[in-house]
Amino acid sequence: MGHPNVPLSYKHARAHRDRHISGRPQPYTANDNLNNALGAIRVLGVELIEDELKPHLNTVMANIKERKKGAAEQVVISGILPILALSLRSRGPLTLLTAKLVAELAKESVVRKGFGDAGLVTALLSLLTSTNEELLIHAARAISRMSYDSPRQQELLLRRGAVPRFVAILLRFPDKEALEEACLQALCNLSGMGVAEEAGMIWERGAPMRPGESVFHGVSPHTCGFASSVTLVRVSQWGPGQYEVSIEDFQRCSSSFWNLHGNKRAARWSPFFSSGSFSNFFKGIKFSTRNVPSTRSLKTRVFHTFL
Template sequence: MDKHKSSRLQPYIPNDNLNNSLGAIRIFGIEMIEDELRPHLKTVLTIIQERKKGAAEQVVVSGILPILAISLRRRGPLTLLTVELVAELAKESVVRKGFGEAGLVNAVLSVMTSSNQELLLHATRAISRMSYDSLTQQEQLLRHGAVPLIISTLLRFPNNEALEGVCLLALCNLGDMGEAEEAGLVWERGMSPRPEESVFHGVAPQSCGFGSSVTLVRVCQWAHGQCSVSIEVFQRCSSSFWNLHGKKRTTRHFSISSLGSCSNLYKMIKYSVNNVPRTQSLRTRMFHTFL
Protein backbone atom coordinates (compact mmCIF):
# COMPACT_ATOMS: atom_id res chain seq x y z
CA MET A 1 0.00 0.00 0.00
CA ASP A 2 1.24 3.49 -0.82
CA LYS A 3 1.33 5.38 2.46
CA HIS A 4 3.19 8.46 1.27
CA LYS A 5 1.54 11.53 2.75
CA SER A 6 1.66 14.86 0.96
CA SER A 7 2.12 18.16 2.67
CA ARG A 8 -1.03 19.85 3.90
CA LEU A 9 -2.96 21.09 0.90
CA GLN A 10 -4.37 24.59 0.63
CA PRO A 11 -7.86 25.35 -0.73
CA TYR A 12 -7.84 25.10 -4.51
CA ILE A 13 -9.17 27.87 -6.68
CA PRO A 14 -9.52 27.01 -10.37
CA ASN A 15 -6.53 28.52 -12.13
CA ASP A 16 -6.75 29.45 -15.78
CA ASN A 17 -2.96 29.67 -15.94
CA LEU A 18 -2.66 26.00 -15.00
CA ASN A 19 -5.29 24.93 -17.54
CA ASN A 20 -3.69 27.03 -20.27
CA SER A 21 -0.21 25.69 -19.52
CA LEU A 22 -1.33 22.07 -19.45
CA GLY A 23 -3.07 22.55 -22.77
CA ALA A 24 -0.01 24.20 -24.28
CA ILE A 25 2.24 21.34 -23.12
CA ARG A 26 -0.07 18.88 -24.87
CA ILE A 27 0.06 20.92 -28.08
CA PHE A 28 3.76 21.74 -28.23
CA GLY A 29 5.08 18.73 -26.32
CA ILE A 30 5.13 16.25 -29.19
CA GLU A 31 7.50 18.44 -31.21
CA MET A 32 9.37 19.62 -28.10
CA ILE A 33 9.43 23.29 -29.10
CA GLU A 34 11.66 24.66 -26.35
CA ASP A 35 10.67 28.34 -26.48
CA GLU A 36 6.99 27.44 -26.31
CA LEU A 37 7.26 24.76 -23.64
CA ARG A 38 9.63 26.34 -21.11
CA PRO A 39 7.28 29.02 -19.69
CA HIS A 40 4.40 26.55 -19.41
CA LEU A 41 6.54 23.96 -17.62
CA LYS A 42 7.61 26.70 -15.18
CA THR A 43 3.98 27.68 -14.58
CA VAL A 44 2.96 24.09 -13.79
CA LEU A 45 6.01 23.66 -11.53
CA THR A 46 5.17 26.81 -9.56
CA ILE A 47 1.53 25.82 -9.06
CA ILE A 48 2.46 22.27 -7.98
CA GLN A 49 5.02 23.67 -5.52
CA GLU A 50 2.26 25.78 -3.98
CA ARG A 51 0.47 22.49 -3.13
CA LYS A 52 -2.99 23.75 -4.04
CA LYS A 53 -5.78 21.24 -3.71
CA GLY A 54 -6.87 19.76 -7.02
CA ALA A 55 -3.83 20.85 -9.03
CA ALA A 56 -2.28 17.37 -8.99
CA GLU A 57 -5.54 15.82 -10.18
CA GLN A 58 -5.63 18.28 -13.07
CA VAL A 59 -2.16 17.21 -14.12
CA VAL A 60 -3.27 13.56 -14.20
CA VAL A 61 -6.37 14.31 -16.24
CA SER A 62 -4.41 16.52 -18.65
CA GLY A 63 -2.39 13.58 -19.97
CA ILE A 64 0.97 15.38 -19.96
CA LEU A 65 2.90 12.64 -18.10
CA PRO A 66 3.94 10.75 -21.29
CA ILE A 67 5.11 14.07 -22.75
CA LEU A 68 7.31 14.66 -19.71
CA ALA A 69 8.78 11.18 -20.22
CA ILE A 70 9.59 12.01 -23.85
CA SER A 71 11.28 15.23 -22.78
CA LEU A 72 13.52 13.36 -20.32
CA ARG A 73 14.51 10.71 -22.85
CA ARG A 74 15.51 13.31 -25.42
CA ARG A 75 18.01 14.84 -22.98
CA GLY A 76 17.60 18.34 -24.43
CA PRO A 77 17.64 21.85 -22.95
CA LEU A 78 14.38 21.19 -21.07
CA THR A 79 15.63 18.09 -19.24
CA LEU A 80 16.60 19.86 -16.02
CA LEU A 81 13.31 21.77 -15.74
CA THR A 82 11.33 18.65 -16.62
CA VAL A 83 13.00 16.41 -14.03
CA GLU A 84 12.48 19.10 -11.38
CA LEU A 85 8.78 19.11 -12.24
CA VAL A 86 8.63 15.31 -12.12
CA ALA A 87 10.30 15.35 -8.68
CA GLU A 88 7.62 17.74 -7.41
CA LEU A 89 4.83 15.67 -8.96
CA ALA A 90 6.27 12.57 -7.28
CA LYS A 91 5.16 14.00 -3.92
CA GLU A 92 1.56 13.38 -4.94
CA SER A 93 0.41 9.76 -4.83
CA VAL A 94 -2.43 10.45 -7.26
CA VAL A 95 0.15 11.49 -9.88
CA ARG A 96 2.88 9.02 -8.94
CA LYS A 97 0.58 6.03 -9.58
CA GLY A 98 0.59 6.90 -13.28
CA PHE A 99 4.38 7.18 -13.63
CA GLY A 100 4.89 3.58 -14.70
CA GLU A 101 2.23 3.55 -17.41
CA ALA A 102 3.43 6.92 -18.70
CA GLY A 103 7.02 5.68 -19.00
CA LEU A 104 8.34 8.10 -16.37
CA VAL A 105 10.04 5.45 -14.23
CA ASN A 106 12.39 4.46 -17.04
CA ALA A 107 12.68 8.05 -18.23
CA VAL A 108 13.88 9.28 -14.82
CA LEU A 109 16.37 6.43 -14.57
CA SER A 110 17.68 7.26 -18.04
CA VAL A 111 19.03 10.62 -16.87
CA MET A 112 20.95 9.11 -13.94
CA THR A 113 24.05 8.69 -16.11
CA SER A 114 24.34 12.47 -16.48
CA SER A 115 27.26 14.42 -15.00
CA ASN A 116 25.01 17.39 -14.17
CA GLN A 117 24.78 17.27 -10.38
CA GLU A 118 21.68 19.47 -10.15
CA LEU A 119 19.87 17.21 -12.59
CA LEU A 120 20.97 14.15 -10.62
CA LEU A 121 19.72 15.75 -7.41
CA HIS A 122 16.20 16.18 -8.80
CA ALA A 123 16.17 12.76 -10.51
CA THR A 124 17.29 10.95 -7.35
CA ARG A 125 14.76 12.90 -5.31
CA ALA A 126 12.05 11.75 -7.74
CA ILE A 127 13.18 8.12 -7.31
CA SER A 128 13.19 8.52 -3.53
CA ARG A 129 9.67 9.94 -3.47
CA MET A 130 8.36 7.34 -5.92
CA SER A 131 9.58 4.47 -3.76
CA TYR A 132 8.72 5.74 -0.27
CA ASP A 133 6.32 3.26 1.36
CA SER A 134 5.21 1.89 -2.01
CA LEU A 135 6.16 -1.76 -2.62
CA THR A 136 4.89 -1.56 -6.20
CA GLN A 137 7.11 1.39 -7.09
CA GLN A 138 10.05 -0.10 -5.17
CA GLU A 139 9.92 -3.34 -7.11
CA GLN A 140 9.49 -1.58 -10.44
CA LEU A 141 12.50 0.67 -9.80
CA LEU A 142 14.59 -2.27 -8.58
CA ARG A 143 13.77 -4.30 -11.70
CA HIS A 144 14.93 -1.44 -13.88
CA GLY A 145 18.29 -0.97 -12.17
CA ALA A 146 17.75 1.94 -9.78
CA VAL A 147 20.17 0.64 -7.13
CA PRO A 148 23.40 0.55 -9.22
CA LEU A 149 22.57 3.95 -10.71
CA ILE A 150 22.12 5.53 -7.28
CA ILE A 151 25.24 3.89 -5.84
CA SER A 152 27.26 5.05 -8.83
CA THR A 153 26.00 8.60 -8.29
CA LEU A 154 26.80 8.41 -4.57
CA LEU A 155 30.38 7.31 -5.26
CA ARG A 156 30.98 9.75 -8.13
CA PHE A 157 30.25 12.91 -6.15
CA PRO A 158 31.48 12.41 -2.56
CA ASN A 159 31.76 16.16 -1.90
CA ASN A 160 28.16 17.04 -2.76
CA GLU A 161 26.41 16.73 0.61
CA ALA A 162 22.92 17.47 -0.72
CA LEU A 163 23.21 14.84 -3.46
CA GLU A 164 24.75 12.38 -1.02
CA GLY A 165 21.83 12.76 1.38
CA VAL A 166 19.23 12.27 -1.34
CA CYS A 167 21.04 9.16 -2.65
CA LEU A 168 21.16 7.61 0.82
CA LEU A 169 17.47 8.33 1.46
CA ALA A 170 16.59 6.85 -1.94
CA LEU A 171 18.49 3.64 -1.10
CA CYS A 172 16.62 3.41 2.21
CA ASN A 173 13.27 3.94 0.50
CA LEU A 174 14.05 1.33 -2.17
CA GLY A 175 14.78 -1.12 0.63
CA ASP A 176 11.52 -0.18 2.37
CA MET A 177 13.60 1.22 5.24
CA GLY A 178 13.05 4.93 4.69
CA GLU A 179 12.05 7.76 6.95
CA ALA A 180 9.49 10.28 5.73
CA GLU A 181 11.15 13.15 3.90
CA GLU A 182 9.59 15.55 6.39
CA ALA A 183 11.50 13.85 9.23
CA GLY A 184 14.56 15.82 8.19
CA LEU A 185 17.06 12.96 8.31
CA VAL A 186 20.58 14.40 8.74
CA TRP A 187 23.43 12.31 7.30
CA GLU A 188 27.01 12.15 8.52
CA ARG A 189 29.98 10.07 7.38
CA GLY A 190 31.22 7.52 9.88
CA MET A 191 34.51 5.70 10.29
CA SER A 192 35.23 2.19 9.04
CA PRO A 193 38.29 0.03 9.64
CA ARG A 194 38.01 -1.23 6.06
CA PRO A 195 39.29 1.17 3.36
CA GLU A 196 36.89 -0.23 0.78
CA GLU A 197 33.85 0.55 2.93
CA SER A 198 32.00 3.86 3.30
CA VAL A 199 29.74 4.30 6.32
CA PHE A 200 26.93 6.83 6.69
CA HIS A 201 24.53 7.34 9.54
CA GLY A 202 21.41 9.46 9.49
CA VAL A 203 19.56 10.77 12.51
CA ALA A 204 15.95 11.94 12.58
CA PRO A 205 15.13 13.73 15.87
CA GLN A 206 11.83 12.66 17.37
CA SER A 207 9.20 15.21 18.38
CA CYS A 208 9.34 14.00 21.98
CA GLY A 209 12.93 15.18 22.20
CA PHE A 210 14.46 12.24 24.11
CA GLY A 211 14.89 9.67 21.38
CA SER A 212 15.93 9.34 17.77
CA SER A 213 15.86 6.99 14.84
CA VAL A 214 19.32 6.11 13.51
CA THR A 215 19.81 4.71 10.02
CA LEU A 216 23.16 3.12 9.26
CA VAL A 217 24.17 2.62 5.60
CA ARG A 218 27.32 0.71 4.68
CA VAL A 219 28.60 0.75 1.08
CA CYS A 220 31.37 -1.77 0.43
CA GLN A 221 33.24 -2.07 -2.87
CA TRP A 222 34.38 -5.65 -2.34
CA ALA A 223 35.52 -6.30 -5.93
CA HIS A 224 36.12 -4.33 -9.12
CA GLY A 225 32.77 -3.04 -10.33
CA GLN A 226 30.89 -4.84 -7.57
CA CYS A 227 29.38 -3.37 -4.45
CA SER A 228 27.25 -4.39 -1.49
CA VAL A 229 25.00 -2.07 0.50
CA SER A 230 23.56 -2.84 3.91
CA ILE A 231 20.96 -0.70 5.66
CA GLU A 232 20.21 -0.93 9.38
CA VAL A 233 17.63 1.07 11.31
CA PHE A 234 17.65 1.54 15.08
CA GLN A 235 14.21 2.85 16.02
CA ARG A 236 13.85 5.55 18.66
CA CYS A 237 17.19 4.84 20.30
CA SER A 238 18.84 7.16 22.80
CA SER A 239 22.42 8.34 22.46
CA SER A 240 23.51 5.71 25.00
CA PHE A 241 21.78 3.01 22.91
CA TRP A 242 23.64 4.21 19.80
CA ASN A 243 26.99 4.25 21.62
CA LEU A 244 26.39 0.71 22.84
CA HIS A 245 24.91 -0.89 19.72
CA GLY A 246 26.99 1.04 17.22
CA LYS A 247 29.92 -1.01 18.54
CA LYS A 248 28.12 -4.25 19.39
CA ARG A 249 24.83 -5.08 17.72
CA THR A 250 22.36 -7.75 18.76
CA THR A 251 22.56 -10.91 16.65
CA ARG A 252 19.46 -11.68 14.58
CA HIS A 253 18.56 -14.55 12.25
CA PHE A 254 17.49 -13.59 8.75
CA SER A 255 15.67 -15.31 5.90
CA ILE A 256 16.79 -14.65 2.35
CA SER A 257 14.44 -14.10 -0.56
CA SER A 258 15.61 -13.16 -4.03
CA LEU A 259 13.55 -10.46 -5.72
CA GLY A 260 14.92 -11.20 -9.15
CA SER A 261 17.48 -9.71 -11.48
CA CYS A 262 17.64 -7.43 -14.48
CA SER A 263 19.88 -8.99 -17.17
CA ASN A 264 23.50 -8.68 -15.98
CA LEU A 265 22.91 -5.24 -14.54
CA TYR A 266 22.25 -6.07 -10.91
CA LYS A 267 21.18 -8.66 -8.42
CA MET A 268 19.28 -7.58 -5.34
CA ILE A 269 18.89 -9.65 -2.18
CA LYS A 270 16.40 -8.57 0.48
CA TYR A 271 16.66 -9.72 4.10
CA SER A 272 13.80 -9.69 6.60
CA VAL A 273 13.79 -10.57 10.27
CA ASN A 274 12.29 -13.99 11.08
CA ASN A 275 9.27 -13.74 13.39
CA VAL A 276 10.34 -10.35 14.73
CA PRO A 277 7.87 -7.43 14.38
CA ARG A 278 9.07 -4.38 12.44
CA THR A 279 8.61 -2.33 15.63
CA GLN A 280 11.70 -3.97 17.17
CA SER A 281 14.83 -1.84 17.53
CA LEU A 282 16.81 -3.47 14.72
CA ARG A 283 15.82 -3.93 11.08
CA THR A 284 18.18 -4.61 8.18
CA ARG A 285 18.24 -4.78 4.40
CA MET A 286 21.07 -5.61 2.00
CA PHE A 287 21.63 -4.93 -1.68
CA HIS A 288 24.28 -6.72 -3.74
CA THR A 289 24.80 -4.87 -6.99
CA PHE A 290 27.02 -4.75 -10.04
CA LEU A 291 27.93 -1.21 -11.08
Protein backbone atom coordinates in the same frame (compact mmCIF):
# COMPACT_ATOMS: atom_id res chain seq x y z
CA MET B 1 -39.57 46.32 6.87
CA GLY B 2 -39.66 44.53 3.46
CA HIS B 3 -42.29 44.58 0.75
CA PRO B 4 -45.81 44.95 2.23
CA ASN B 5 -47.30 42.36 -0.15
CA VAL B 6 -44.79 39.57 0.76
CA PRO B 7 -45.90 37.41 3.70
CA LEU B 8 -43.52 37.41 6.65
CA SER B 9 -43.45 33.58 6.76
CA TYR B 10 -42.25 33.48 3.12
CA LYS B 11 -39.43 35.91 3.85
CA HIS B 12 -38.24 33.76 6.77
CA ALA B 13 -38.37 30.61 4.65
CA ARG B 14 -36.47 32.31 1.81
CA ALA B 15 -33.74 33.52 4.18
CA HIS B 16 -33.38 30.04 5.70
CA ARG B 17 -33.13 28.46 2.23
CA ASP B 18 -30.48 30.97 1.08
CA ARG B 19 -28.37 30.26 4.16
CA HIS B 20 -28.70 26.52 3.54
CA ILE B 21 -27.59 26.85 -0.09
CA SER B 22 -24.62 29.07 0.78
CA GLY B 23 -23.44 26.44 3.27
CA ARG B 24 -23.27 23.70 0.64
CA PRO B 25 -19.92 22.84 -0.99
CA GLN B 26 -19.76 24.80 -4.21
CA PRO B 27 -18.74 23.09 -7.46
CA TYR B 28 -14.97 23.15 -8.00
CA THR B 29 -13.89 25.66 -10.63
CA ALA B 30 -10.91 24.49 -12.66
CA ASN B 31 -7.81 26.64 -12.72
CA ASP B 32 -7.99 28.12 -16.22
CA ASN B 33 -4.39 29.31 -16.12
CA LEU B 34 -3.19 25.81 -15.31
CA ASN B 35 -5.57 24.24 -17.82
CA ASN B 36 -4.23 26.47 -20.58
CA ALA B 37 -0.64 25.57 -19.69
CA LEU B 38 -1.42 21.84 -19.63
CA GLY B 39 -3.21 22.08 -22.95
CA ALA B 40 -0.26 23.88 -24.52
CA ILE B 41 2.18 21.25 -23.22
CA ARG B 42 -0.01 18.50 -24.62
CA VAL B 43 -0.13 20.15 -28.05
CA LEU B 44 3.44 21.46 -28.27
CA GLY B 45 5.20 18.83 -26.19
CA VAL B 46 6.09 16.39 -28.94
CA GLU B 47 8.24 19.03 -30.64
CA LEU B 48 9.85 20.12 -27.34
CA ILE B 49 10.38 23.70 -28.45
CA GLU B 50 12.08 25.38 -25.50
CA ASP B 51 10.86 28.96 -25.95
CA GLU B 52 7.25 27.88 -26.32
CA LEU B 53 7.13 25.19 -23.64
CA LYS B 54 9.21 26.75 -20.87
CA PRO B 55 6.60 29.28 -19.62
CA HIS B 56 3.93 26.57 -19.55
CA LEU B 57 6.16 24.20 -17.57
CA ASN B 58 6.84 27.03 -15.12
CA THR B 59 3.10 27.63 -14.74
CA VAL B 60 2.51 23.99 -13.87
CA MET B 61 5.47 24.07 -11.48
CA ALA B 62 4.10 27.14 -9.67
CA ASN B 63 0.66 25.58 -9.23
CA ILE B 64 2.07 22.32 -7.89
CA LYS B 65 4.51 24.05 -5.54
CA GLU B 66 1.74 26.22 -4.14
CA ARG B 67 -0.42 23.10 -3.82
CA LYS B 68 -3.32 24.77 -5.58
CA LYS B 69 -6.57 22.92 -5.05
CA GLY B 70 -7.14 20.34 -7.75
CA ALA B 71 -3.84 21.06 -9.52
CA ALA B 72 -2.51 17.51 -9.15
CA GLU B 73 -5.76 16.04 -10.46
CA GLN B 74 -5.67 18.40 -13.44
CA VAL B 75 -2.15 17.22 -14.29
CA VAL B 76 -3.29 13.59 -14.23
CA ILE B 77 -6.34 14.27 -16.39
CA SER B 78 -4.33 16.32 -18.88
CA GLY B 79 -2.21 13.35 -19.96
CA ILE B 80 1.09 15.26 -20.04
CA LEU B 81 3.13 12.69 -18.08
CA PRO B 82 4.33 10.81 -21.21
CA ILE B 83 5.42 14.15 -22.68
CA LEU B 84 7.45 14.87 -19.55
CA ALA B 85 9.07 11.44 -19.91
CA LEU B 86 9.94 12.29 -23.52
CA SER B 87 11.52 15.56 -22.39
CA LEU B 88 13.66 13.74 -19.80
CA ARG B 89 14.89 11.20 -22.31
CA SER B 90 15.73 13.85 -24.90
CA ARG B 91 18.48 15.37 -22.68
CA GLY B 92 17.71 18.71 -24.29
CA PRO B 93 17.51 22.26 -22.90
CA LEU B 94 14.21 21.50 -21.16
CA THR B 95 15.41 18.38 -19.34
CA LEU B 96 16.55 20.11 -16.14
CA LEU B 97 13.32 22.10 -15.78
CA THR B 98 11.30 18.97 -16.51
CA ALA B 99 13.24 17.02 -13.88
CA LYS B 100 12.46 19.73 -11.32
CA LEU B 101 8.78 19.55 -12.24
CA VAL B 102 8.68 15.75 -12.07
CA ALA B 103 10.35 15.85 -8.63
CA GLU B 104 7.62 18.23 -7.44
CA LEU B 105 4.88 16.11 -9.01
CA ALA B 106 6.30 13.06 -7.23
CA LYS B 107 5.17 14.60 -3.94
CA GLU B 108 1.56 14.08 -5.03
CA SER B 109 0.39 10.49 -4.60
CA VAL B 110 -2.35 10.88 -7.19
CA VAL B 111 0.28 11.84 -9.80
CA ARG B 112 3.14 9.49 -8.97
CA LYS B 113 0.86 6.47 -9.28
CA GLY B 114 0.92 7.02 -13.03
CA PHE B 115 4.69 7.40 -13.38
CA GLY B 116 5.24 3.78 -14.40
CA ASP B 117 2.64 3.69 -17.17
CA ALA B 118 3.80 7.08 -18.48
CA GLY B 119 7.40 5.91 -18.89
CA LEU B 120 8.74 8.23 -16.21
CA VAL B 121 10.40 5.43 -14.24
CA THR B 122 12.77 4.48 -17.05
CA ALA B 123 13.23 8.13 -18.01
CA LEU B 124 14.30 9.06 -14.47
CA LEU B 125 16.65 6.10 -14.23
CA SER B 126 18.29 7.13 -17.49
CA LEU B 127 19.15 10.50 -15.91
CA LEU B 128 21.22 8.82 -13.20
CA THR B 129 24.09 8.39 -15.65
CA SER B 130 24.31 12.16 -16.17
CA THR B 131 27.29 14.22 -15.02
CA ASN B 132 25.06 17.21 -14.18
CA GLU B 133 24.88 17.37 -10.39
CA GLU B 134 21.65 19.39 -10.24
CA LEU B 135 19.93 17.05 -12.67
CA LEU B 136 21.02 14.06 -10.59
CA ILE B 137 19.62 15.64 -7.41
CA HIS B 138 16.17 16.19 -8.92
CA ALA B 139 16.09 12.71 -10.44
CA ALA B 140 17.10 11.13 -7.11
CA ARG B 141 14.46 13.11 -5.23
CA ALA B 142 11.78 12.10 -7.70
CA ILE B 143 12.72 8.42 -7.37
CA SER B 144 12.86 8.69 -3.58
CA ARG B 145 9.41 10.26 -3.39
CA MET B 146 7.75 7.88 -5.81
CA SER B 147 9.09 4.83 -3.95
CA TYR B 148 8.46 6.14 -0.42
CA ASP B 149 5.14 4.38 0.17
CA SER B 150 4.80 2.16 -2.89
CA PRO B 151 6.09 -1.44 -2.80
CA ARG B 152 5.05 -1.71 -6.45
CA GLN B 153 7.26 1.20 -7.49
CA GLN B 154 10.08 -0.07 -5.28
CA GLU B 155 10.00 -3.44 -6.99
CA LEU B 156 9.88 -1.88 -10.44
CA LEU B 157 12.82 0.43 -9.72
CA LEU B 158 14.88 -2.38 -8.19
CA ARG B 159 14.27 -4.59 -11.23
CA ARG B 160 15.35 -1.75 -13.50
CA GLY B 161 18.70 -1.36 -11.72
CA ALA B 162 18.22 1.69 -9.51
CA VAL B 163 20.58 0.52 -6.74
CA PRO B 164 23.80 0.20 -8.81
CA ARG B 165 23.11 3.60 -10.35
CA PHE B 166 22.87 5.25 -6.93
CA VAL B 167 25.96 3.44 -5.70
CA ALA B 168 27.86 4.69 -8.75
CA ILE B 169 26.78 8.27 -7.99
CA LEU B 170 27.93 8.00 -4.36
CA LEU B 171 31.32 6.78 -5.56
CA ARG B 172 31.63 9.42 -8.30
CA PHE B 173 30.58 12.41 -6.17
CA PRO B 174 32.01 11.78 -2.68
CA ASP B 175 31.98 15.42 -1.52
CA LYS B 176 28.61 16.65 -2.82
CA GLU B 177 26.41 16.77 0.28
CA ALA B 178 23.07 17.61 -1.35
CA LEU B 179 23.49 14.90 -3.98
CA GLU B 180 24.73 12.41 -1.40
CA GLU B 181 21.71 13.08 0.81
CA ALA B 182 19.26 12.66 -2.09
CA CYS B 183 20.85 9.35 -3.13
CA LEU B 184 20.94 7.95 0.41
CA GLN B 185 17.30 8.82 0.99
CA ALA B 186 16.39 7.20 -2.31
CA LEU B 187 18.25 4.02 -1.35
CA CYS B 188 16.42 3.91 1.98
CA ASN B 189 13.02 4.31 0.35
CA LEU B 190 13.85 1.75 -2.33
CA SER B 191 14.64 -0.69 0.47
CA GLY B 192 11.26 -0.06 2.10
CA MET B 193 12.58 1.86 5.10
CA GLY B 194 10.15 4.71 4.43
CA VAL B 195 12.33 7.73 5.23
CA ALA B 196 10.09 10.79 4.92
CA GLU B 197 11.63 14.11 3.95
CA GLU B 198 9.67 15.75 6.76
CA ALA B 199 11.68 13.70 9.26
CA GLY B 200 14.63 16.01 8.63
CA MET B 201 17.17 13.20 8.44
CA ILE B 202 20.73 14.48 8.87
CA TRP B 203 23.39 12.46 7.04
CA GLU B 204 27.07 12.26 7.93
CA ARG B 205 29.91 10.03 6.86
CA GLY B 206 31.15 7.51 9.40
CA ALA B 207 34.42 5.68 9.83
CA PRO B 208 34.76 2.64 7.53
CA MET B 209 35.33 -0.74 9.14
CA ARG B 210 37.40 -2.09 6.25
CA PRO B 211 39.14 -0.86 3.09
CA GLY B 212 36.85 -0.11 0.18
CA GLU B 213 33.90 0.70 2.43
CA SER B 214 31.79 3.86 2.75
CA VAL B 215 29.60 4.35 5.82
CA PHE B 216 26.80 6.89 6.20
CA HIS B 217 24.82 7.70 9.36
CA GLY B 218 21.35 9.19 9.02
CA VAL B 219 19.85 10.58 12.23
CA SER B 220 16.41 12.11 12.60
CA PRO B 221 15.64 14.58 15.42
CA HIS B 222 14.39 13.19 18.71
CA THR B 223 10.72 12.37 18.33
CA CYS B 224 9.69 11.72 21.92
CA GLY B 225 12.49 13.19 24.00
CA PHE B 226 14.16 9.82 24.53
CA ALA B 227 14.77 8.17 21.16
CA SER B 228 15.42 9.02 17.55
CA SER B 229 15.54 6.93 14.42
CA VAL B 230 18.98 6.00 13.12
CA THR B 231 19.69 4.68 9.65
CA LEU B 232 23.03 3.15 8.72
CA VAL B 233 23.97 2.77 5.06
CA ARG B 234 27.14 0.83 4.32
CA VAL B 235 28.56 0.42 0.81
CA SER B 236 31.28 -2.26 0.72
CA GLN B 237 33.41 -3.36 -2.21
CA TRP B 238 34.01 -7.11 -2.34
CA GLY B 239 35.77 -7.33 -5.67
CA PRO B 240 36.29 -5.49 -8.95
CA GLY B 241 32.93 -3.89 -9.70
CA GLN B 242 31.19 -5.91 -6.94
CA TYR B 243 29.48 -4.08 -4.10
CA GLU B 244 27.24 -4.85 -1.17
CA VAL B 245 24.80 -2.22 0.06
CA SER B 246 23.55 -2.74 3.61
CA ILE B 247 20.77 -0.53 5.01
CA GLU B 248 19.84 -0.85 8.68
CA ASP B 249 17.30 1.00 10.77
CA PHE B 250 17.32 1.10 14.56
CA GLN B 251 16.89 3.41 17.54
CA ARG B 252 19.28 5.75 19.30
CA CYS B 253 18.46 6.57 22.90
CA SER B 254 19.31 9.85 24.58
CA SER B 255 21.41 10.13 27.72
CA SER B 256 18.30 11.02 29.75
CA PHE B 257 16.82 7.65 28.81
CA TRP B 258 19.90 5.83 30.01
CA ASN B 259 19.94 7.82 33.25
CA LEU B 260 16.30 6.92 33.79
CA HIS B 261 16.48 3.25 32.83
CA GLY B 262 20.11 2.41 33.48
CA ASN B 263 19.29 0.27 36.51
CA LYS B 264 16.40 -1.56 34.85
CA ARG B 265 17.73 -2.74 31.53
CA ALA B 266 21.20 -3.77 30.45
CA ALA B 267 22.79 -1.90 27.57
CA ARG B 268 25.46 -2.89 25.10
CA TRP B 269 27.39 -1.05 22.42
CA SER B 270 26.08 -1.53 18.93
CA PRO B 271 28.59 -3.51 16.86
CA PHE B 272 27.96 -1.18 13.95
CA PHE B 273 29.67 1.72 15.71
CA SER B 274 32.67 0.23 17.45
CA SER B 275 34.83 3.03 16.04
CA GLY B 276 34.38 6.55 14.75
CA SER B 277 33.08 9.82 16.15
CA PHE B 278 29.56 8.48 16.69
CA SER B 279 30.54 5.39 18.66
CA ASN B 280 29.80 6.94 22.05
CA PHE B 281 26.26 7.91 21.04
CA PHE B 282 24.78 4.80 19.50
CA LYS B 283 23.59 2.04 21.75
CA GLY B 284 21.33 -0.96 21.44
CA ILE B 285 19.02 -2.12 24.19
CA LYS B 286 18.99 -5.75 25.27
CA PHE B 287 15.42 -6.67 26.18
CA SER B 288 13.91 -10.00 26.99
CA THR B 289 11.91 -11.39 24.07
CA ARG B 290 8.53 -10.81 25.68
CA ASN B 291 9.26 -7.10 26.14
CA VAL B 292 10.07 -6.37 22.50
CA PRO B 293 7.09 -5.83 20.18
CA SER B 294 7.63 -7.33 16.75
CA THR B 295 7.07 -3.94 15.14
CA ARG B 296 10.16 -2.58 16.91
CA SER B 297 12.58 -5.16 15.55
CA LEU B 298 15.67 -4.01 13.70
CA LYS B 299 15.04 -3.57 9.97
CA THR B 300 17.79 -4.60 7.60
CA ARG B 301 18.03 -4.75 3.82
CA VAL B 302 21.05 -5.92 1.85
CA PHE B 303 21.66 -5.56 -1.89
CA HIS B 304 24.45 -7.19 -3.89
CA THR B 305 25.22 -5.29 -7.05
CA PHE B 306 27.66 -5.00 -9.93
CA LEU B 307 28.86 -1.72 -11.43
